[in-house]
Amino acid sequence: MSDMMDDMDGGEGVVKKFMFVNRKAPHGTVYALEGLEVVLISAAFDQDVSMVFTDDGVYELIKGMNTKGIEVKDFSKTYRALEGYDIEKLYVEKESMDARGLTEDDLIVDVTVLDSGEMASLMAEQDVVISF
Amino acid sequence: MLHIVNKSATERNSLESCLRMATKGSAVLLIEDAVYAATQGSAAAAKVQAAMADVQIYALGPDLDARGMAARVLDGVKVVDYGGFVDLVTEHNSCQSWL
Amino acid sequence: MPMVEVAGKSFEVDEEGYLTNLADWTKEIADYLAKEEKVEMSESHWEVVNFLREYYEEYQIAPAVRVLTKAVAKKLGPDKGNNKYLYELFPYGPAKQACKIAGLPKPTGCI
Secondary structure, three states: OHHHHHHOOOOOOOOOEEEEEEOOOOOOOOHHHHHHHHHHHHHHHOOEEEEEEOHHHHHHHEOOOOOHHHOOOOHHHHHHHHHHHOOOEEEEEHHHHHOOOOOHHHEOOOOEEEOHHHHHHHHHOOOEEEEO | OEEEEOOOOOOOOHHHHHHHHOOOOOEEEEOHHHHHHHEOOOOOHHHHHHHOOOOEEEEEHHHHHHOOOHHHEOOOOEEEOHHHHHHHHHHOOOEEEEO | OOEEEEOOEEEEEOOOOOEOOHHHOOHHHHHHHHHHOOOOOOHHHHHHHHHHHHHHHHHOOOOOHHHHHHHHHHHHOOOOOOHHHHHHHOOOOHHHHHHHHOOOOOOOOOO
């Protein structure tokens, strides 16, 4: 009942820092898609949500996917809907991009690039960290 | 022998093991998340390039397309479609899937 | 999976009546699904249904209701992008009912 959840907007609930860590490539396993769905659901609870992409997780954000040939949904487009869900804190680890020959220009959404040290500090600040 | 690898080389060691065991003249087909290893700038690219001296590397086109990686394939890697996948299986006497 | 028959052709729906294959959708199916939901389709209803189909095409998800409301406000103006307007058109929840009529899956975030 998302309709009811959404009517509770503006409640005085406790806001915690949630971080969702994405470390898997898309399509090969279901983790990337499931993680994204959990994040979309979490948006209904008005928490302080960040999404992190490290290791093979950076592959989730590659521009120009065409999934017709493997007959699965191209959910890379859904990352562009996150802004509408007020999820705007997207972080990508620089070392993971470097190891895969990728740059920010290869990604489908605007992200903040952090090095491992910065990422570690951000992770340490969280109340809840959930990994996919 | 046709070797088939479907796991990302930056997450599992199946490609590494496969390349260690693949003998001269055999073929290695990368599918699903393994196709990233055949792309420029990938950490596994150097190993794939070195292996190409002895074995032919193939990558499945629909899996590259789905991952937005088709334009980044390493020189020397042959891209095949599903029909080409079937041909590879029938052309080789045996076939090993590195799960 | 249950099947429904519209204009002599049958289509697969899930247990809750959502169309299984987005590509099956036609205006006739929308009219059928609307009837099932006891919604009489007006031009205003079609505007929201068409908006949802465009949203899905662009983002590959059915939006949660507050995201829908905000997006409608942006595209069609604040007169339409508010709960009152959308609930009047789709009394049992704009996200749920309008998505069903638009042939989309149940909205993500519908708990």
